[in-house]
Structures are given as structure tokens and as C-alpha cells.
Amino acid sequence: MAITRFRHRTLAVVGLAAATALALSGCTSGTSGADGASGDAAGDAKITVGISQFVQHTALDAAAEGFKQAFIDAGYVDGETVVFDEKNANAEVATATTIAQTFATDGADLVLAIATPSAQAAAQNLADVPVVFTAVTDPVAADLVASVDKPGGNITGTSDMSPxxxxxxxxxxxxxxxxxxxxxxxxxxxxxxxxxxxxxxxxxxxxxxxxxxxxxxxxxxxxxxxxxxxxxxxxxxxxxxxxxxxxxxxxxxxxxxxxxxxxxxxxxxxxxxxxxxIDYTKLGHQTGEMAVRILKDGEDPATMAVETSKDTxxxxxxxxxxxxxxxxxxxxxxxxxxxxx
Missing domain, CATH: 3.40.50.2300 (Response regulator)
Incomplete structure (x- = not known):
């Protein structure tokens, strides 16, 4: 399929339905726990970022890729100064809960929750780990934050509220x-x-x-x-x-x-x-920029307003x-x- 006019790019055909096998083992970019090489913007210590995605489809996949790219753009080196531990719940709420609990046990430095069910599971099981979410339409209605302006806890992120x-x-x-x-x-x-x-x-x-x-x-x-x-x-x-x-x-x-x-x-x-x-790759990147500010600059999720897509x-x-x-x-x-x- 060809793309014409202002932007030349190939749009992928929408992803197939989620696989039936659970993916708790995840898809990790490297191993965690040891110090690695430093990036100019990333600091010296290797960090582990858990990614909990509720189901596999094109929009959520794009958000995950955009999120990871924001770290690379900020100077982190994949597999050296940052490790992305990616897990997919395959549309099972119970699995999303288990993933969140696994990240809590494993000591992730920050967790990205993609889609509302995964964000709810993270909010309920990760009280001591900063969490950012994306592809969540209404974080207040989902009981993720107290308000979009002042989330009030350890979780914030981006809303994909459509126009x-x-x-x-x-x-x-x-x-x-x-x-x-x-x-x-x-x-x-x-x-x-x-x-x-x-x-x-x-x-x-x-x-x-x-x-x-x-x-x-x-x-x-x-x-x-x-x-x-x-x-x-x-x-x-x-x-x-x-x-x-x-x-x-x-x-x-x-x-x-x-x-x-x-x-x-x-x-x-x-x-x-x-x-x-909205463009989910851009939304994911925007979420990644928020995560970098938390990890690199010490910003507090409790006071970081929930953001929405900057353009449609x-x-x-x-x-x-x-x-x-x-x-x-x-x-x-x-x-x-x-x-x-």
C-alpha cells in the first residue's frame, strides 16, 4: 500500500489477534544487574525498564517502539545503560497482574504500562516503583490518578483520548x-x-x-x-x-x-x-520523554501532569x-x- 501527499511512509497492516500462549518470559534487550557503559544523557548505572503491554496489535506495538526510541534519543544505550524487559499479557487481566508483580519482585527501576488494563494492574501492584502509562483513554475514570493535572501517586503518563x-x-x-x-x-x-x-x-x-x-x-x-x-x-x-x-x-x-x-x-x-x-509512535515517544525526566532528572510522577497527544x-x-x-x-x-x- 502506497502513502502519498505530505508524508511518505509505509503503514503496516493491522496486527493479528493476540497469540494464545502467554509471554511472561518477555522479550529482553539484555541482562540486568551490572553496571554498563554510560551515555552522555543517561548516567553511569544500567537501569531496567519493565514494559507491560496488554495485547499485541499495531497501535500498542508502535507506542512501545516510540517509548524505547525516546531513551535512545536521550543518550541511553540499549543493552548497556538501559535494559527493556518486555512482557505481553495477551489480553488476560490476570496475566497483566502477574507481570506487574514480577516487575515488583525483580526490582525494575521504572515500568511502562501500555493500555488501561495493564496500567490498572501496575497501579495496584507497584506502589514503590515509578510507573508511566500510555494508550490509556481516561486515567481518572480508570482510577489511575487523582487528577490529570496532579496525579498524586507514583504513576503518570499519556492519554490516547481520541478526538x-x-x-x-x-x-x-x-x-x-x-x-x-x-x-x-x-x-x-x-x-x-x-x-x-x-x-x-x-x-x-x-x-x-x-x-x-x-x-x-x-x-x-x-x-x-x-x-x-x-x-x-x-x-x-x-x-x-x-x-x-x-x-x-x-x-x-x-x-x-x-x-x-x-x-x-x-x-x-x-x-x-x-x-x-493520533500517531501512537509519537505518543509512545512522548511517554518515554516523561520516563527519562523521572529517571534522569528526578521528577516526581505525583506532580507530573498527564499529557495528551500534541497533534492529530x-x-x-x-x-x-x-x-x-x-x-x-x-x-x-x-x-x-x-x-x-
């Missing part, structure tokens, strides 16, 4: 006669419930209504999408189950000729027609739109930052 109102408006721009929007999301994810509430409010202002279907695992996505019935468009929120199984939703939409608008670019890579969303990008997928039976307005395509052919 939901803009995304719902995008549906109307593409399909002006749309009246009913279908939304499928995981029933156990606080971040998803928050987004659905925002979508419902935004749709009401534009004279549309939202029809919901919830799932408890990715295998239910196809049936849930079919249960939406006669909808004019489908909106896919930033939900881990949705992201890991976006193909199931898109497949139903293609069969029925229904517009799909996603909440981030990985959904568009996976077959949605368009989004106004319009991404469209011309091939996906055609498969969904939708013609994207020329003006929309013209102003897109990323155009997937």
Missing part, C-alpha cells in the same frame, strides 16, 4: 445522510465506555443516534457487528479487542456496504475508510473505501496527511 467528536463528524462528512451509527466495543474496558459516551453525545448534536454491541473477547466481534442491524456507518473506538480483531468488523461491513470510520490510523490500515487520529492526523484508505462501497469526498482526500491506496 471522538471530530471522528463522528467525519462520518457525516463522508456520508451526509447517515442517521444511525453502530459501535462495537469490549464490555470490560473503561476507556471504551468513555469513548462510546462521547460518541453518543457527538452523534446526538449532529442528528444521529448510536447503536451499541459489546463483546468479551475478540471471537465475538463478527457476531456483534452483525447484530448492529441496519446501520449507516460503524465507528470503531480505541478498544484493545477491536484493534486486535478489526478485520472481523471490516469483513462484515464490506459484505453489507457499510462505512467504517476508526479512532486511529491502525484501524484505517486494517480496513476502515478514514480517521482523524487525517488518514484515509482509498482501497478500503472502495471495498466498503463508499466514495470519499475529493476535498477530504486532498487534506489528508496520509493516503493509503
Amino acid at each position: 471522538v467528536a471530530d471522528q463522528i463528524a467525519l462520518i457525516q462528512e463522508i456520508k451526509p445522510d447517515a442517521k444511525k451509527i453502530g459501535v462495537v466495543y469490549g464490555s470490560g474496558e473503561v476507556n471504551s465506555s468513555v469513548q462510546v459516551e462521547l460518541a453518543r453525545a457527538a452523534a446526538k448534536k449532529l442528528g444521529m443516534e448510536v447503536v451499541e454491541a459489546t463483546v468479551t473477547n475478540a471471537s465475538e466481534l463478527m457476531q456483534a457487528t452483525e447484530s448492529l442491524g441496519d446501520v449507516d456507518a460503524i465507528y470503531t473506538p480505541s478498544d484493545n479487542l477491536v484493534a486486535s480483531g478489526i478485520g472481523a468488523i471490516v469483513g462484515v461491513a464490506e459484505d453489507k456496504g457499510i462505512l467504517v470510520v476508526g479512532s486511529d490510523s491502525t484501524h484505517v490500515e486494517g480496513g476502515a475508510a478514514a480517521t482523524v487520529g 492526523e487525517l488518514t484515509v484508505n482509498l482501497g478500503a473505501a472502495k471495498r466498503l462501497g463508499v466514495e470519499l469526498p475529493a476535498e477530504l482526500v486532498d487534506r489528508a496527511v496520509n493516503v493509503i491506496k
Whole structure:
């Protein structure tokens, strides 16, 4: 798939559903415990950074890569002055808890928690270790921080709150006669419930209504999408189950000729027609910069405000739109930052 216009890069096809085997052994860049070579910005001692990722899919993978790159950009040397101990919960809350407990026992210097369930597990099990999170939509609703301005504990990070109102408006721009929007999301994810509430409010202002279907695992996505019935468009929120199984939703939409608008670019890579969303690599890098300030400069997570993405990008997928039976307005395509052919 080619990318044209302002930015030339290849967007990856969205990741497959999470592997069934648990990955507690992690994917470590080196061994911890010994002093290593120093980087100009990193200091002399080797540090260990635990990374707890809730599930494998493109957005969360990108956030992890951006986070690690921030350390390299700050002068740390991977495997020498910093060791990344990466573990994946494969969408199991119990496994996320075990991962957090493992990091506490092993004495990680800092932990990155990627996605709300992993962040909640870290917050509950890592009282004495600084924790930063990313890909968390509403850290207050998830009981991670006291407030976004003053988190008040040992945990802070970045929110991936999507511009939901803009995304719902995008549906109307593409399909002006749309009246009913279908939304499928995981029933156990606080971040998803928050987004659905925002979508419902935004749709009401534009004279549309939202029809919901919830799932408890990715295998239910196809049936849930079919249960939406006669909808004019489908909106896919930033939900881990949705992201890991976006193909199931898109497949139903293609069969029925229904517009799909996603909440981030990985959904568009996976077959949605368009989004106004954040760049998860940049969000992860922003989180890594916060982590560096904690480790290098001694900043206190309790007083570090939760940050949000500094910019959004319009991404469209011309091939996906055609498969969904939708013609994207020329003006929309013209102003897109990323155009997937």
C-alpha cells in the first residue's frame, strides 16, 4: 500500500489477534544487574525498564517502539545503560497482574504500562516503583490518578483520548445522510465506555443516534457487528479487542456496504475508510520523554501532569473505501496527511 501527499511512509497492516500462549518470559534487550557503559544523557548505572503491554496489535506495538526510541534519543544505550524487559499479557487481566508483580519482585527501576488494563494492574501492584502509562483513554475514570493535572501517586503518563467528536463528524462528512451509527466495543474496558459516551453525545448534536454491541473477547466481534442491524456507518473506538480483531468488523461491513470510520490510523490500515487520529509512535515517544525526566532528572510522577497527544492526523484508505462501497469526498482526500491506496 502506497502513502502519498505530505508524508511518505509505509503503514503496516493491522496486527493479528493476540497469540494464545502467554509471554511472561518477555522479550529482553539484555541482562540486568551490572553496571554498563554510560551515555552522555543517561548516567553511569544500567537501569531496567519493565514494559507491560496488554495485547499485541499495531497501535500498542508502535507506542512501545516510540517509548524505547525516546531513551535512545536521550543518550541511553540499549543493552548497556538501559535494559527493556518486555512482557505481553495477551489480553488476560490476570496475566497483566502477574507481570506487574514480577516487575515488583525483580526490582525494575521504572515500568511502562501500555493500555488501561495493564496500567490498572501496575497501579495496584507497584506502589514503590515509578510507573508511566500510555494508550490509556481516561486515567481518572480508570482510577489511575487523582487528577490529570496532579496525579498524586507514583504513576503518570499519556492519554490516547481520541478526538471522538471530530471522528463522528467525519462520518457525516463522508456520508451526509447517515442517521444511525453502530459501535462495537469490549464490555470490560473503561476507556471504551468513555469513548462510546462521547460518541453518543457527538452523534446526538449532529442528528444521529448510536447503536451499541459489546463483546468479551475478540471471537465475538463478527457476531456483534452483525447484530448492529441496519446501520449507516460503524465507528470503531480505541478498544484493545477491536484493534486486535478489526478485520472481523471490516469483513462484515464490506459484505453489507457499510462505512467504517476508526479512532486511529491502525484501524484505517486494517480496513476502515478514514480517521482523524493520533500517531501512537509519537505518543509512545512522548511517554518515554516523561520516563527519562523521572529517571534522569528526578521528577516526581505525583506532580507530573498527564499529557495528551500534541497533534492529530487525517488518514484515509482509498482501497478500503472502495471495498466498503463508499466514495470519499475529493476535498477530504486532498487534506489528508496520509493516503493509503
